[in-house]
Amino acid sequence: MIEFNNVAYGYGGQDLLTEISLSLAPGSFHFLTGPSGAGKTTFLKLCYCELQATAGRVHLLGKDTRNIARDDVAALRRDIGVVHQDCKFLDHLSVAENVALPLLVAGKPRDETNLNELLSWVGLSERADALPAELSGGERQRAALARAVIMSPEVIIADEPTGNVDWEMSLRLLQLLVELNKMGKTVIIATHDMHLIRQAKSQVQARVLRIANRRIQQAGVDL
Amino acid sequence: MSFILPFLKIDKTVQDRIVPPSGFTAQLTVLTSAAMAFLAVFALTLSLATGRLADRWAGELAQSSTVRISAPIEQVEAQTKAALAVLETTPGVREARALGADEQRALLEPWFGPTLPLDSLPLPVLIDVKETAEGYDSESLRLRLAGEAPGAVLDDHTRWRKPLITAASRLRLLGVVSLVLIGGVTAAMITLAANAALAANGQVIRVLRLVGAKDGYIASAFVRQFTFRGFSGALFGAFFGTVAIALLPDAQTTGGFLTGLGFQGYEWFWPFVIPPFAAFVAFGATRFAAKQTLKRLM
Numbered sequence: 001m002i003e004f005n006n007v008a009y010g011y012g013g014q015d016l017l018t019e020i021s022l023s024l025a026p027g028s029f030h031f032l033t034g035p036s037g038a039g040k041t042t043f044l045k046l047c048y049c050e051l052q053a054t055a056g057r058v059h060l061l062g063k064d065t066r067n068i069a070r071d072d073v074a075a076l077r078r079d080i081g082v083v084h085q086d087c088k089f090l091d092h093l094s095v096a097e098n099v100a101l102p103l104l105v106a107g108k109p110r111d112e113t114n115l116n117e118l119l120s121w122v123g124l125s126e127r128a129d130a131l132p133a134e135l136s137g138g139e140r141q142r143a144a145l146a147r148a149v150i151m152s153p154e155v156i157i158a159d160e161p162t163g164n165v166d167w168e169m170s171l172r173l174l175q176l177l178v179e180l181n182k183m184g185k186t187v188i189i190a191t192h193d194m195h196l197i198r199q200a201k202s203q204v205q206a207r208v209l210r211i212a213n214r215r216i217q218q219a220g221v222d223l
Numbered sequence: 224m225s226f227i228l229p230f231l232k233i234d235k236t237v238q239d240r241i242v243p244p245s246g247f248t249a250q251l252t253v254l255t256s257a258a259m260a261f262l263a264v265f266a267l268t269l270s271l272a273t274g275r276l277a278d279r280w281a282g283e284l285a286q287s288s289t290v291r292i293s294a295p296i297e298q299v300e301a302q303t304k305a306a307l308a309v310l311e312t313t314p315g316v317r318e319a320r321a322l323g324a325d326e327q328r329a330l331l332e333p334w335f336g337p338t339l340p341l342d343s344l345p346l347p348v349l350i351d352v353k354e355t356a357e358g359y360d361s362e363s364l365r366l367r368l369a370g371e372a373p374g375a376v377l378d379d380h381t382r383w384r385k386p387l388i389t390a391a392s393r394l395r396l397l398g399v400v401s402l403v404l405i406g407g408v409t410a411a412m413i414t415l416a417a418n419a420a421l422a423a424n425g426q427v428i429r430v431l432r433l434v435g436a437k438d439g440y441i442a443s444a445f446v447r448q449f450t451f452r453g454f455s456g457a458l459f460g461a462f463f464g465t466v467a468i469a470l471l472p473d474a475q476t477t478g479g480f481l482t483g484l485g486f487q488g489y490e491w492f493w494p495f496v497i498p499p500f501a502a503f504v505a506f507g508a509t510r511f512a513a514k515q516t517l518k519r520l521m
Contacts, residue, residue: 050433070517071437078435088430092243104241105436147434 001026001155001186002047007056009042016042018214020056024188026154029181029204031197032190034211040190041085043211044159047188048080049073061154078106081148083158087140089132095119096128099146106151115150122146122176138169145176155186162196170196178203241431242424242444248416252449255412256456256505257463260497263405264464267493270398272484277391280384286358287380290319290350294374302372303348309371310352315359322349350375409453409501410508417449417512428517442513446506453505457498465494 002024009017017039024030032040045051046058049065058065061079063072081102089098099119100110119125122142127135135143141161148156158177162170174196181187181204191197200206210217290310294302303321310319322330327346328337361379368375421428424445431441471485486493 048433071439074432074435074437077433082433084433088426088433090241090427090430093240101431102434105431105434105440151435 001028001061002188003057003059004046004053005057005059007046007053007058009039009046009051010054015054015214017046017211017216020216022209022216022218024155024186026186027181027184028186029178029200029206030186030188031200031206031208032188032211033192033194033197033208036192038211039214040211041159043216044082044157044188044190047155047157048077048082074105078102078151079153080155080157081151081153083141083144083148083156083161085160085163087132087144089140089143091132094129094131095124095135095143098132099143099150101147102151108151118146118150123172137164138166138172141165141169141173142176145173149180149185153185155188156180158187158189160190160192162191162193167195171199174200175203239444239447242420242427242448244448248420248423249448249452252413252416252452252505253456253459255416256409256453256501257460259405259409259412260457260460260501261464261467262460263402263497264461264468264494266398266401266405267497268398268468268484268486270395270402271486271490271493273391273394273398275487277388277395280391281388286354286356288352288354288361289378289380290352290368291376291378292348292350292372292374293376294372296345298374299348302374303350306350306368306372306375309364309367310350313359313364313367315355315357316352317355318351318353320351322351406500406504410504413449413453413505413508414512417445417509418516420445420449421512421516438514438517441517442510445513446509449509450502450506454498454502457501461494461497465491468494 004020004022007017007020008015020043032043034040042051046053047060049060049068052065060076063076065073065076068076090101093101096115096119100115103110116125116128119128122145124139124143124146127139127143132140132143141164145158145161148158156177158173161173161177165173170193177187177189178200197206197208207218290306292299292303292306307319307321310316327349330349361377365377368377428441431444465486468485
């Protein structure tokens with residue numbers, strides 16, 4: 001599904017990540033943890049081709065990303081749903097339009113029934129016509145999750161999805177991600193919230209990857 | 224041209240609202256396109272009018288010339304006959320005819336009025352010469368006339384016709400150059416406006432890339448906007464330019480060049496070419512700017 005072979009990423013002559021080798025199996029659930037600035041977001045960006053490895057090989061869904069064409073990157077991102085920490089919405093479009101955006105750019109028809117079901121699943125049926133600026137932090141994260149899964153991707157990546165929401169909303173988001181994993185999706189969540197990771201352990205078999213000293217250490221199921 | 228059609232789809236779906244309209248660049252593009260189309264109509268008029276003028280001068284004055292007999296009164300008739308005899312036997316001369324008094328009066332009337340006493344003036348006799356398609360050898364004709372009728376002077380109009388035709392042709396070229404410059408400036412202005420819009424919508428472009436939009440899709444969102452703006456602006460400009468041309472005084476025989484500025488017959492079709500051309504320029508300029516910008520993003 002996702003393979004890193006001795007991957008390094010550097011910027012301005014300095015390595016931010018180095019000697020990263022790992023394989024994420026289909027249907028697996030991973031937490032990526034580590035202190036702020038350790039490189040969690042950089043690692044995730046390598047997972048959806050927003051950054052290119054400066055050394056080593058990254059294979060995403062069977063594709064070598066070293067010399068990948070720009071249109072192939074776009075096609076790849078339709079199979080990898082991403083929930084960004086700052087959500088990244090088009091502020092002039094409604095919540096429903098933002099959620100359906102991946103369908104639009106892929107040239108797929110927008111099925112209103114499916115869209116409503118999806119919005120209902122994340123608890124935003126009543127907020128479909130609202131603008132992103134009118135949503136609370138938790139609502140924004142749930143809308144971003146709905147957008148990430150609307151194309152039914154194989155992999156779902158969430159970068160600090162609970163960073164700006166209260167504990168109750170964190171659990172709600174976690175529950176949604178666990179449900180997706182039970183549907184067979186590969187889930188990667190970057191977080192430094194140990195309570196959330198412990199909570200997840202009771203619901204799903206999760207592997208924890210810890211970034212420290214520019215390298216990834218596998219912390220195993222138990223913390 | 225079929226590859227342009229997807230970019231020109233005009234409907235108010237989400238697809239058309241992906242790029243938020245930015246007031247300043249939108250107005251700038253429409254205004255630039257309108258002003259350039261207005262100027263293009265005038266450049267087109269100038270080019271067409273000078274083209275007509277050059278053709279007319281070339282057509283009217285080619286294959287005709289004049290022999291002027293300036294001799295003492297008692298020799299005028301003899302030299303006229305001699306000159307006519309020479310002309311009749313000259314290869315390339317189709318017809319040679321001495322102008323009568325009435326014809327000479329008509330020629331001079333615009334300058335001296337209808338009461339000109341021709342009999343009291345020592346006017347030269349004028350012989351109107353029509354050439355065949357092949358024309359005659361003017362140098363050998365001059366030599367023969369000098370021998371048979373020393374007072375005959377051949378004026379084949381070349382001396383002053385050529386500079387006039389050259390001037391008219393250069394004016395036509397100036398019109399064409401102006402059109403090219405107008406097209407270039409339009410392209411440059413729309414490229415700048417498109418670049419400004421692309422820079423202002425950097426976040427929109429990043430989000431679209433992150434949700435899986437291909438470069439062609441993102442570029443087309445901007446291209447559609449700017450093509451439509453270029454077209455609509457040019458439509459206004461061309462319309463008002465054409466109205467302004469239509470309001471110019473009519474072309475008259477005695478009115479000279481300035482009253483001939485305007486379109487004639489099928490030429491009224493030409494201003495309608497300007498809006499699609501402006502749309503094409505906007506399409507190309509925006510597509511170029513979008514591709515350059517998108518290349519810099521992963």
